[in-house]
Amino acid sequence: MKKVAVINDLSGFGKCSLSVALPIISVLGSQCVPLATAVFTSQTDFSYYYYTDLTDMIDKYIEYWKLNNASFDGIYSGYVTNHGQALLVSKFIDQFKTDKTKILIDPVMGDNGTTFKMFTNELLNTHKELTKKANIITPNLTESCLLADIPITSIAKCNNDKDSLLELAIKAANILKARANNDQEVIITGINTAIDNDHVVYNLVSDANGDHFTSTPMINKRFSGTGDIFASIITGLIMKDVDTLSAVKKAQDFIVSCINDTPDTTNPSDGVYFEKHLKDL
Template sequence: MTEQRHILLVNDLPGVGKVATAAMEPVLSHMGFSVALLPTALVSNTLDFGTFEILDTCEYMKKTADVWKKLDFRFDAICIGFINSPEQIGIIRELIENQRETLRFVIADTIMADEGKLYNGMTGKNVESMREMIRYADVITPNLTEALLLAGEDPEQYDSLSHREIGCVMRKLREFGARSVILTSCHVPSEDRYFVYGYDAGSRSVFRVPYELKGTRCPGTGDIFSAVLTGGLMNGKTLEDSTREAVRFMSGMFEYLGDREPGYMGFPIEAYLAELR
Protein backbone atom coordinates (compact mmCIF):
# COMPACT_ATOMS: atom_id res chain seq x y z
CA MET A 1 0.00 0.00 0.00
CA THR A 2 1.28 3.48 -0.91
CA GLU A 3 2.00 5.64 2.12
CA GLN A 4 -0.48 8.50 2.52
CA ARG A 5 0.92 11.95 1.75
CA HIS A 6 -0.31 14.88 3.82
CA ILE A 7 -0.79 18.47 2.66
CA LEU A 8 -1.67 21.32 5.01
CA LEU A 9 -3.71 24.22 3.63
CA VAL A 10 -3.16 27.51 5.47
CA ASN A 11 -5.87 29.71 4.01
CA ASP A 12 -9.27 31.16 4.85
CA LEU A 13 -12.35 28.97 5.25
CA PRO A 14 -15.51 30.33 3.53
CA GLY A 15 -19.02 29.48 4.67
CA VAL A 16 -20.44 30.03 1.18
CA GLY A 17 -18.47 29.94 -2.08
CA LYS A 18 -15.83 27.77 -3.74
CA VAL A 19 -12.71 29.76 -2.92
CA ALA A 20 -9.64 29.27 -0.71
CA THR A 21 -9.75 25.98 1.22
CA ALA A 22 -13.22 25.15 -0.16
CA ALA A 23 -11.78 25.18 -3.70
CA MET A 24 -8.41 23.59 -2.94
CA GLU A 25 -9.41 20.67 -0.73
CA PRO A 26 -11.54 18.87 -3.37
CA VAL A 27 -8.73 19.15 -5.94
CA LEU A 28 -6.01 17.76 -3.69
CA SER A 29 -8.25 15.06 -2.21
CA HIS A 30 -9.15 13.93 -5.74
CA MET A 31 -5.43 13.72 -6.52
CA GLY A 32 -5.02 11.27 -3.64
CA PHE A 33 -3.65 13.46 -0.85
CA SER A 34 -4.75 13.66 2.77
CA VAL A 35 -5.65 17.32 3.31
CA ALA A 36 -5.52 19.17 6.64
CA LEU A 37 -6.75 22.72 7.23
CA LEU A 38 -5.43 25.58 9.34
CA PRO A 39 -7.87 28.46 8.69
CA THR A 40 -6.41 31.96 8.76
CA ALA A 41 -9.95 33.37 8.95
CA LEU A 42 -13.56 32.24 8.90
CA VAL A 43 -15.32 34.12 6.10
CA SER A 44 -19.09 34.20 5.74
CA ASN A 45 -18.99 34.15 1.93
CA THR A 46 -16.82 35.22 -1.00
CA LEU A 47 -15.86 38.88 -0.76
CA ASP A 48 -17.26 39.54 -4.25
CA PHE A 49 -20.75 39.78 -2.76
CA GLY A 50 -19.68 43.08 -1.18
CA THR A 51 -21.21 42.21 2.20
CA PHE A 52 -19.38 39.71 4.37
CA GLU A 53 -18.17 38.89 7.86
CA ILE A 54 -14.61 37.82 8.71
CA LEU A 55 -13.49 36.22 11.97
CA ASP A 56 -9.75 36.35 12.59
CA THR A 57 -8.34 33.04 13.83
CA CYS A 58 -4.90 34.17 15.00
CA GLU A 59 -5.33 32.87 18.56
CA TYR A 60 -6.83 29.61 17.29
CA MET A 61 -3.87 29.18 14.92
CA LYS A 62 -1.39 29.58 17.80
CA LYS A 63 -3.14 27.03 19.99
CA THR A 64 -3.65 24.58 17.12
CA ALA A 65 0.02 24.76 16.12
CA ASP A 66 0.98 24.03 19.75
CA VAL A 67 -1.36 21.02 19.90
CA TRP A 68 -0.07 19.67 16.59
CA LYS A 69 3.51 20.02 17.82
CA LYS A 70 2.68 17.98 20.94
CA LEU A 71 0.93 15.34 18.84
CA ASP A 72 3.81 15.35 16.34
CA PHE A 73 1.55 15.74 13.32
CA ARG A 74 3.67 15.79 10.16
CA PHE A 75 3.01 17.22 6.71
CA ASP A 76 4.71 16.65 3.37
CA ALA A 77 3.73 20.06 2.00
CA ILE A 78 2.25 23.31 3.25
CA CYS A 79 0.24 25.46 0.87
CA ILE A 80 -0.26 29.03 2.10
CA GLY A 81 -2.94 31.39 0.80
CA PHE A 82 -4.80 34.34 2.36
CA ILE A 83 -3.18 35.72 5.51
CA ASN A 84 -5.61 37.80 7.54
CA SER A 85 -3.16 39.69 9.74
CA PRO A 86 0.61 40.32 9.88
CA GLU A 87 0.71 38.53 13.26
CA GLN A 88 -0.08 35.26 11.51
CA ILE A 89 3.25 35.35 9.66
CA GLY A 90 5.17 34.44 12.81
CA ILE A 91 2.82 31.54 13.55
CA ILE A 92 3.24 30.18 10.03
CA ARG A 93 7.02 30.65 10.11
CA GLU A 94 7.31 28.65 13.35
CA LEU A 95 5.02 25.97 11.95
CA ILE A 96 7.25 25.62 8.88
CA GLU A 97 10.40 25.42 11.01
CA ASN A 98 8.85 22.68 13.15
CA GLN A 99 7.92 20.68 10.05
CA ARG A 100 11.19 20.95 8.11
CA GLU A 101 12.18 17.31 8.75
CA THR A 102 9.33 16.00 6.59
CA LEU A 103 8.40 18.96 4.40
CA ARG A 104 9.06 18.57 0.69
CA PHE A 105 7.51 21.85 -0.38
CA VAL A 106 6.15 25.11 0.96
CA ILE A 107 4.05 26.89 -1.66
CA ALA A 108 2.85 30.44 -0.96
CA ASP A 109 0.27 32.42 -2.90
CA THR A 110 0.79 36.03 -1.82
CA ILE A 111 -2.88 37.04 -1.95
CA MET A 112 -3.19 40.81 -1.50
CA ALA A 113 -3.68 42.64 -4.83
CA ASP A 114 -4.72 42.51 -8.47
CA GLU A 115 -5.06 44.76 -11.51
CA GLY A 116 -2.59 47.32 -10.21
CA LYS A 117 -3.92 47.86 -6.68
CA LEU A 118 -4.19 46.33 -3.24
CA TYR A 119 -7.41 44.63 -2.23
CA ASN A 120 -9.71 46.53 0.12
CA GLY A 121 -8.36 46.41 3.66
CA MET A 122 -4.78 45.63 2.59
CA THR A 123 -1.99 48.09 3.41
CA GLY A 124 1.75 48.48 3.14
CA LYS A 125 2.08 46.36 6.29
CA ASN A 126 0.56 43.43 4.42
CA VAL A 127 3.13 43.90 1.65
CA GLU A 128 5.96 43.90 4.20
CA SER A 129 4.59 40.76 5.85
CA MET A 130 4.30 38.95 2.53
CA ARG A 131 7.82 40.04 1.63
CA GLU A 132 8.99 38.30 4.79
CA MET A 133 6.88 35.22 4.01
CA ILE A 134 8.46 34.58 0.61
CA ARG A 135 11.78 33.79 2.32
CA TYR A 136 10.24 30.69 3.88
CA ALA A 137 8.57 29.32 0.74
CA ASP A 138 10.06 26.98 -1.84
CA VAL A 139 7.66 28.26 -4.50
CA ILE A 140 5.73 31.53 -4.59
CA THR A 141 2.83 32.19 -6.97
CA PRO A 142 2.02 35.93 -7.00
CA ASN A 143 0.14 37.56 -9.83
CA LEU A 144 2.09 40.31 -11.56
CA THR A 145 0.54 43.10 -9.47
CA GLU A 146 1.56 41.33 -6.26
CA ALA A 147 5.02 40.62 -7.65
CA LEU A 148 5.55 44.31 -8.41
CA LEU A 149 4.51 45.28 -4.88
CA LEU A 150 6.83 42.66 -3.37
CA ALA A 151 9.68 43.90 -5.58
CA GLY A 152 9.10 47.51 -4.49
CA GLU A 153 7.93 48.58 -7.94
CA ASP A 154 4.89 50.55 -9.11
CA PRO A 155 1.99 48.04 -9.33
CA GLU A 156 0.08 50.19 -11.82
CA GLN A 157 2.49 49.15 -14.56
CA TYR A 158 1.24 45.54 -14.33
CA ASP A 159 -0.32 45.66 -17.80
CA SER A 160 2.55 47.33 -19.67
CA LEU A 161 5.73 45.35 -19.00
CA SER A 162 7.90 43.70 -21.63
CA HIS A 163 9.24 40.15 -21.54
CA ARG A 164 12.60 41.48 -20.31
CA GLU A 165 11.02 43.65 -17.61
CA ILE A 166 8.99 40.74 -16.26
CA GLY A 167 12.25 38.80 -16.02
CA CYS A 168 13.71 41.67 -13.98
CA VAL A 169 10.77 41.49 -11.56
CA MET A 170 11.46 37.78 -11.00
CA ARG A 171 15.13 38.53 -10.32
CA LYS A 172 14.19 41.18 -7.75
CA LEU A 173 11.94 38.71 -5.95
CA ARG A 174 14.85 36.30 -5.75
CA GLU A 175 16.99 39.09 -4.30
CA PHE A 176 14.37 39.41 -1.55
CA GLY A 177 14.83 35.71 -0.77
CA ALA A 178 12.35 33.96 -3.06
CA ARG A 179 13.47 30.62 -4.46
CA SER A 180 11.29 29.32 -7.28
CA VAL A 181 8.83 31.87 -8.67
CA ILE A 182 5.61 31.52 -10.66
CA LEU A 183 4.12 34.79 -11.94
CA THR A 184 0.50 34.65 -13.08
CA SER A 185 -1.65 37.14 -15.01
CA CYS A 186 1.23 38.47 -17.11
CA HIS A 187 0.07 40.45 -20.14
CA VAL A 188 2.82 41.29 -22.66
CA PRO A 189 1.46 44.17 -24.80
CA SER A 190 4.10 43.82 -27.53
CA GLU A 191 2.84 40.29 -28.21
CA ASP A 192 -0.76 40.95 -27.10
CA ARG A 193 -0.70 37.65 -25.23
CA TYR A 194 -1.02 36.40 -21.68
CA PHE A 195 1.55 34.19 -19.99
CA VAL A 196 2.41 32.47 -16.75
CA TYR A 197 6.14 33.07 -16.15
CA GLY A 198 8.32 30.79 -14.07
CA TYR A 199 11.78 30.46 -12.58
CA ASP A 200 12.83 27.05 -11.27
CA ALA A 201 15.54 27.45 -8.62
CA GLY A 202 16.49 23.77 -8.87
CA SER A 203 17.30 23.79 -12.59
CA ARG A 204 17.95 27.55 -12.74
CA SER A 205 15.68 27.69 -15.75
CA VAL A 206 13.19 30.35 -16.87
CA PHE A 207 10.04 29.43 -18.76
CA ARG A 208 6.69 30.86 -19.74
CA VAL A 209 3.36 29.24 -20.58
CA PRO A 210 0.89 31.07 -22.85
CA TYR A 211 -2.84 31.06 -22.24
CA GLU A 212 -5.97 32.76 -23.53
CA LEU A 213 -7.73 35.19 -21.23
CA LYS A 214 -11.40 34.30 -20.89
CA GLY A 215 -13.98 37.01 -20.32
CA THR A 216 -15.63 35.12 -17.47
CA ARG A 217 -14.39 36.15 -14.02
CA CYS A 218 -14.41 33.36 -11.48
CA PRO A 219 -13.52 33.72 -7.78
CA GLY A 220 -11.13 31.05 -6.53
CA THR A 221 -9.24 30.68 -9.81
CA GLY A 222 -5.87 31.32 -8.16
CA ASP A 223 -6.64 28.86 -5.37
CA ILE A 224 -7.42 26.08 -7.85
CA PHE A 225 -4.27 26.91 -9.83
CA SER A 226 -2.17 26.63 -6.65
CA ALA A 227 -3.79 23.31 -5.73
CA VAL A 228 -3.11 21.72 -9.13
CA LEU A 229 0.46 23.08 -9.09
CA THR A 230 1.06 21.69 -5.60
CA GLY A 231 -0.35 18.30 -6.55
CA GLY A 232 1.90 18.14 -9.59
CA LEU A 233 5.02 18.92 -7.57
CA MET A 234 4.09 16.35 -4.95
CA ASN A 235 3.62 13.76 -7.69
CA GLY A 236 7.20 14.29 -8.89
CA LYS A 237 6.61 16.60 -11.84
CA THR A 238 9.00 19.46 -12.54
CA LEU A 239 7.90 23.00 -11.73
CA GLU A 240 7.47 23.74 -15.43
CA ASP A 241 5.41 20.62 -16.09
CA SER A 242 3.30 21.29 -12.98
CA THR A 243 2.70 24.84 -14.19
CA ARG A 244 1.72 23.65 -17.66
CA GLU A 245 -0.72 21.16 -16.16
CA ALA A 246 -2.26 23.87 -13.95
CA VAL A 247 -2.66 26.18 -16.96
CA ARG A 248 -4.16 23.34 -19.02
CA PHE A 249 -6.62 22.49 -16.27
CA MET A 250 -7.65 26.12 -15.74
CA SER A 251 -8.09 26.70 -19.48
CA GLY A 252 -10.27 23.62 -19.74
CA MET A 253 -12.25 24.71 -16.71
CA PHE A 254 -13.19 27.97 -18.41
CA GLU A 255 -14.02 26.13 -21.62
CA TYR A 256 -16.34 23.94 -19.54
CA LEU A 257 -18.04 27.05 -18.16
CA GLY A 258 -18.57 28.49 -21.63
CA ASP A 259 -20.99 31.40 -21.47
CA ARG A 260 -22.26 30.43 -18.04
CA GLU A 261 -21.39 32.95 -15.39
CA PRO A 262 -20.38 31.38 -12.07
CA GLY A 263 -21.27 34.64 -10.35
CA TYR A 264 -19.75 35.22 -6.94
CA MET A 265 -19.96 31.59 -5.83
CA GLY A 266 -16.80 30.40 -7.55
CA PHE A 267 -16.32 27.46 -9.88
CA PRO A 268 -18.30 24.23 -9.21
CA ILE A 269 -15.01 22.36 -9.00
CA GLU A 270 -16.45 18.93 -8.14
CA ALA A 271 -18.11 18.80 -11.58
CA TYR A 272 -14.74 19.09 -13.33
CA LEU A 273 -12.40 16.98 -11.20
CA ALA A 274 -12.39 14.08 -13.66
CA GLU A 275 -10.21 16.22 -15.97
CA LEU A 276 -7.31 16.16 -13.51
CA ARG A 277 -4.41 14.04 -14.76
Protein backbone atom coordinates in the same frame (compact mmCIF):
# COMPACT_ATOMS: atom_id res chain seq x y z
CA MET B 1 0.18 9.02 1.92
CA LYS B 2 1.76 12.44 1.89
CA LYS B 3 0.28 15.16 4.08
CA VAL B 4 -0.05 18.83 3.13
CA ALA B 5 -0.92 21.51 5.68
CA VAL B 6 -3.05 24.13 3.92
CA ILE B 7 -3.27 27.50 5.67
CA ASN B 8 -6.18 29.48 4.27
CA ASP B 9 -9.66 30.75 5.05
CA LEU B 10 -12.90 28.78 4.69
CA SER B 11 -15.75 30.42 2.79
CA GLY B 12 -19.33 29.18 2.57
CA PHE B 13 -20.39 30.57 -0.82
CA GLY B 14 -17.69 31.22 -3.39
CA LYS B 15 -15.39 28.43 -4.56
CA CYS B 16 -12.01 29.48 -3.24
CA SER B 17 -9.37 28.91 -0.56
CA LEU B 18 -9.97 25.74 1.52
CA SER B 19 -13.15 24.77 -0.33
CA VAL B 20 -11.11 24.18 -3.50
CA ALA B 21 -7.84 23.08 -1.88
CA LEU B 22 -9.46 20.17 -0.04
CA PRO B 23 -10.90 18.37 -3.10
CA ILE B 24 -8.04 19.22 -5.47
CA ILE B 25 -5.16 18.15 -3.24
CA SER B 26 -7.14 15.06 -2.20
CA VAL B 27 -7.87 13.95 -5.77
CA LEU B 28 -4.17 14.36 -6.55
CA GLY B 29 -3.38 11.78 -3.90
CA SER B 30 -2.28 13.69 -0.81
CA GLN B 31 -4.04 14.28 2.49
CA CYS B 32 -5.09 17.91 2.76
CA VAL B 33 -4.85 19.03 6.41
CA PRO B 34 -6.68 22.36 6.76
CA LEU B 35 -5.68 25.18 9.07
CA ALA B 36 -8.48 27.74 8.87
CA THR B 37 -7.36 31.34 9.33
CA ALA B 38 -10.93 32.68 9.21
CA VAL B 39 -14.46 31.48 8.45
CA PHE B 40 -16.57 33.52 6.03
CA THR B 41 -20.27 33.20 5.27
CA SER B 42 -19.31 34.07 1.68
CA GLN B 43 -16.00 34.98 0.18
CA THR B 44 -15.12 38.67 0.10
CA ASP B 45 -16.01 39.23 -3.55
CA PHE B 46 -19.68 39.11 -2.55
CA SER B 47 -21.33 42.38 -1.54
CA TYR B 48 -22.37 41.04 1.86
CA TYR B 49 -20.49 38.68 4.12
CA TYR B 50 -19.71 38.07 7.77
CA TYR B 51 -16.59 36.44 9.10
CA THR B 52 -14.91 35.23 12.25
CA ASP B 53 -11.17 35.82 12.45
CA LEU B 54 -9.28 32.80 13.79
CA THR B 55 -5.89 34.41 14.29
CA ASP B 56 -5.89 33.53 18.01
CA MET B 57 -6.43 29.86 17.16
CA ILE B 58 -3.36 29.48 14.93
CA ASP B 59 -1.05 29.16 17.93
CA LYS B 60 -3.33 26.39 19.21
CA TYR B 61 -3.06 24.56 15.90
CA ILE B 62 0.72 24.69 16.26
CA GLU B 63 0.68 23.65 19.93
CA TYR B 64 -1.73 20.73 19.59
CA TRP B 65 -0.42 19.47 16.28
CA LYS B 66 3.04 19.37 17.84
CA LEU B 67 1.61 17.43 20.82
CA ASN B 68 0.12 14.94 18.35
CA ASN B 69 3.50 14.61 16.59
CA ALA B 70 2.15 15.99 13.32
CA SER B 71 4.48 16.14 10.34
CA PHE B 72 3.98 17.41 6.83
CA ASP B 73 5.45 16.70 3.42
CA GLY B 74 4.13 20.01 2.16
CA ILE B 75 2.88 23.34 3.48
CA TYR B 76 0.74 25.65 1.33
CA SER B 77 -0.17 29.09 2.62
CA GLY B 78 -2.71 31.29 0.86
CA TYR B 79 -4.85 34.24 1.92
CA VAL B 80 -4.08 35.76 5.31
CA THR B 81 -6.27 38.53 6.72
CA ASN B 82 -3.62 40.59 8.49
CA HIS B 83 0.00 41.09 9.48
CA GLY B 84 -0.42 39.06 12.67
CA GLN B 85 -1.60 36.02 10.75
CA ALA B 86 1.35 36.27 8.38
CA LEU B 87 3.72 36.22 11.37
CA LEU B 88 1.99 33.09 12.68
CA VAL B 89 2.27 31.40 9.28
CA SER B 90 6.00 32.07 9.45
CA LYS B 91 6.06 30.55 12.94
CA PHE B 92 4.13 27.51 11.68
CA ILE B 93 6.69 26.94 8.93
CA ASP B 94 9.56 27.23 11.41
CA GLN B 95 7.89 24.64 13.66
CA PHE B 96 7.04 22.04 11.02
CA LYS B 97 9.45 22.45 8.12
CA THR B 98 12.08 19.76 7.62
CA ASP B 99 14.70 19.36 4.91
CA LYS B 100 12.14 17.35 2.92
CA THR B 101 9.13 19.66 3.34
CA LYS B 102 8.08 21.55 0.23
CA ILE B 103 6.69 25.02 0.94
CA LEU B 104 4.39 26.90 -1.43
CA ILE B 105 3.25 30.43 -0.58
CA ASP B 106 0.67 32.41 -2.50
CA PRO B 107 1.20 36.00 -1.23
CA VAL B 108 -2.29 37.41 -1.76
CA MET B 109 -2.14 41.23 -1.71
CA GLY B 110 -3.52 42.67 -4.94
CA ASP B 111 -4.16 42.28 -8.67
CA ASN B 112 -4.40 44.29 -11.90
CA GLY B 113 -2.07 46.99 -10.62
CA THR B 114 -3.98 47.69 -7.40
CA THR B 115 -3.88 46.37 -3.83
CA PHE B 116 -6.72 44.62 -1.99
CA LYS B 117 -8.49 46.31 0.92
CA MET B 118 -6.69 44.24 3.56
CA PHE B 119 -3.29 45.40 2.22
CA THR B 120 -0.93 47.32 4.50
CA ASN B 121 2.78 48.05 4.27
CA GLU B 122 3.21 46.02 7.44
CA LEU B 123 1.60 43.01 5.72
CA LEU B 124 3.84 43.53 2.68
CA ASN B 125 6.99 43.58 4.79
CA THR B 126 5.94 40.38 6.55
CA HIS B 127 5.20 38.70 3.20
CA LYS B 128 8.66 39.70 1.99
CA GLU B 129 10.21 37.73 4.84
CA LEU B 130 7.67 34.90 4.67
CA THR B 131 8.13 34.23 0.96
CA LYS B 132 11.89 33.83 1.44
CA LYS B 133 11.12 30.57 3.29
CA ALA B 134 9.21 29.05 0.36
CA ASN B 135 10.43 26.61 -2.26
CA ILE B 136 7.78 27.96 -4.63
CA ILE B 137 5.86 31.25 -4.60
CA THR B 138 2.89 32.05 -6.86
CA PRO B 139 2.35 35.83 -6.92
CA ASN B 140 0.56 37.54 -9.77
CA LEU B 141 2.36 40.40 -11.52
CA THR B 142 1.07 43.02 -9.07
CA GLU B 143 2.15 40.99 -6.05
CA SER B 144 5.55 40.19 -7.54
CA CYS B 145 6.20 43.90 -8.10
CA LEU B 146 5.17 44.69 -4.52
CA LEU B 147 7.49 42.01 -3.15
CA ALA B 148 10.37 43.13 -5.38
CA ASP B 149 9.98 46.84 -4.50
CA ILE B 150 9.02 47.69 -8.07
CA PRO B 151 6.30 50.40 -8.25
CA ILE B 152 3.04 48.75 -9.28
CA THR B 153 2.45 51.76 -11.56
CA SER B 154 5.05 50.09 -13.80
CA ILE B 155 2.35 47.65 -14.90
CA ALA B 156 0.10 50.37 -16.33
CA LYS B 157 3.09 52.02 -17.97
CA CYS B 158 3.62 48.84 -20.00
CA ASN B 159 0.31 49.68 -21.76
CA ASN B 160 -0.48 45.98 -22.36
CA ASP B 161 2.66 45.61 -24.45
CA LYS B 162 3.66 41.96 -24.34
CA ASP B 163 7.43 42.40 -24.35
CA SER B 164 7.34 45.11 -21.68
CA LEU B 165 5.10 43.07 -19.37
CA LEU B 166 7.14 39.90 -19.76
CA GLU B 167 10.37 41.80 -19.14
CA LEU B 168 8.82 43.31 -16.00
CA ALA B 169 7.84 39.85 -14.78
CA ILE B 170 11.35 38.47 -15.37
CA LYS B 171 12.87 41.44 -13.53
CA ALA B 172 10.62 40.91 -10.51
CA ALA B 173 11.16 37.14 -10.46
CA ASN B 174 14.93 37.41 -10.51
CA ILE B 175 14.93 39.95 -7.69
CA LEU B 176 12.81 37.59 -5.60
CA LYS B 177 14.96 34.53 -6.36
CA ALA B 178 18.10 36.45 -5.36
CA ARG B 179 16.55 37.36 -2.00
CA ALA B 180 15.38 33.86 -1.13
CA ASN B 181 17.31 31.58 1.19
CA ASN B 182 17.10 28.57 -1.13
CA ASP B 183 16.82 27.60 -4.79
CA GLN B 184 13.40 29.17 -4.99
CA GLU B 185 11.10 28.82 -7.98
CA VAL B 186 8.96 31.85 -8.76
CA ILE B 187 5.71 31.42 -10.67
CA ILE B 188 4.21 34.73 -11.76
CA THR B 189 0.62 34.14 -12.80
CA GLY B 190 -1.95 35.81 -15.00
CA ILE B 191 0.19 38.19 -17.06
CA ASN B 192 -2.42 39.66 -19.42
CA THR B 193 -1.17 40.95 -22.77
CA ALA B 194 -2.60 41.98 -26.12
CA ILE B 195 -1.18 40.79 -29.45
CA ASP B 196 -2.89 42.07 -32.61
CA ASN B 197 -6.05 42.58 -30.56
CA ASP B 198 -5.96 38.95 -29.37
CA HIS B 199 -5.53 38.77 -25.62
CA VAL B 200 -3.11 36.21 -24.25
CA VAL B 201 -2.39 35.25 -20.64
CA TYR B 202 1.14 34.20 -19.73
CA ASN B 203 2.54 32.47 -16.67
CA LEU B 204 6.24 32.76 -15.90
CA VAL B 205 8.18 29.94 -14.27
CA SER B 206 11.55 31.28 -13.13
CA ASP B 207 13.99 28.80 -11.61
CA ALA B 208 17.68 27.95 -11.49
CA ASN B 209 17.54 26.92 -15.15
CA GLY B 210 16.17 30.23 -16.39
CA ASP B 211 12.85 31.82 -17.27
CA HIS B 212 10.09 29.86 -19.01
CA PHE B 213 6.72 31.16 -20.20
CA THR B 214 3.51 29.27 -20.75
CA SER B 215 0.43 30.83 -22.30
CA THR B 216 -3.28 30.40 -22.93
CA PRO B 217 -5.79 32.50 -24.86
CA MET B 218 -7.47 35.14 -22.70
CA ILE B 219 -11.05 34.15 -21.96
CA ASN B 220 -13.32 37.14 -21.60
CA LYS B 221 -14.75 35.93 -18.29
CA ARG B 222 -13.64 36.68 -14.75
CA PHE B 223 -14.35 34.32 -11.86
CA SER B 224 -13.14 34.40 -8.29
CA GLY B 225 -11.06 31.56 -6.90
CA THR B 226 -9.07 30.59 -9.99
CA GLY B 227 -5.82 31.60 -8.30
CA ASP B 228 -6.60 29.26 -5.41
CA ILE B 229 -7.37 26.45 -7.84
CA PHE B 230 -4.06 27.11 -9.61
CA ALA B 231 -1.98 27.07 -6.40
CA SER B 232 -3.79 23.97 -5.12
CA ILE B 233 -3.02 22.06 -8.33
CA ILE B 234 0.64 23.10 -8.19
CA THR B 235 0.81 21.94 -4.57
CA GLY B 236 -0.83 18.60 -5.31
CA LEU B 237 1.39 17.93 -8.31
CA ILE B 238 4.69 18.78 -6.64
CA MET B 239 3.73 16.27 -3.95
CA LYS B 240 3.77 13.75 -6.82
CA ASP B 241 7.23 15.02 -7.87
CA VAL B 242 5.91 16.59 -11.07
CA ASP B 243 8.27 19.30 -12.28
CA THR B 244 7.01 22.85 -11.77
CA LEU B 245 6.76 23.82 -15.44
CA SER B 246 4.65 20.75 -16.23
CA ALA B 247 2.50 21.46 -13.18
CA VAL B 248 1.86 25.01 -14.36
CA LYS B 249 0.79 23.80 -17.80
CA LYS B 250 -1.57 21.28 -16.21
CA ALA B 251 -3.03 23.90 -13.87
CA GLN B 252 -3.64 26.52 -16.55
CA ASP B 253 -5.25 24.03 -18.93
CA PHE B 254 -7.51 22.76 -16.13
CA ILE B 255 -8.66 26.29 -15.31
CA VAL B 256 -9.39 27.09 -18.96
CA SER B 257 -11.56 23.96 -19.19
CA CYS B 258 -13.42 24.93 -16.02
CA ILE B 259 -14.03 28.49 -17.20
CA ASN B 260 -15.29 27.31 -20.58
CA ASP B 261 -17.67 24.93 -18.82
CA THR B 262 -19.08 27.64 -16.54
CA PRO B 263 -22.29 29.23 -17.88
CA ASP B 264 -22.18 32.93 -18.72
CA THR B 265 -25.11 33.44 -16.35
CA THR B 266 -23.01 32.34 -13.35
CA ASN B 267 -22.27 34.99 -10.74
CA PRO B 268 -18.48 35.55 -11.03
CA SER B 269 -18.28 35.58 -7.22
CA ASP B 270 -19.50 31.97 -7.15
CA GLY B 271 -16.41 30.69 -8.95
CA VAL B 272 -16.00 28.19 -11.76
CA TYR B 273 -17.57 24.78 -12.33
CA PHE B 274 -14.47 22.77 -11.42
CA GLU B 275 -16.05 19.77 -9.71
CA LYS B 276 -16.72 17.49 -12.68
CA HIS B 277 -13.25 18.20 -14.06
CA LEU B 278 -11.46 16.84 -10.99
CA LYS B 279 -11.21 13.45 -12.65
CA ASP B 280 -9.03 15.04 -15.34
CA LEU B 281 -6.30 15.83 -12.82
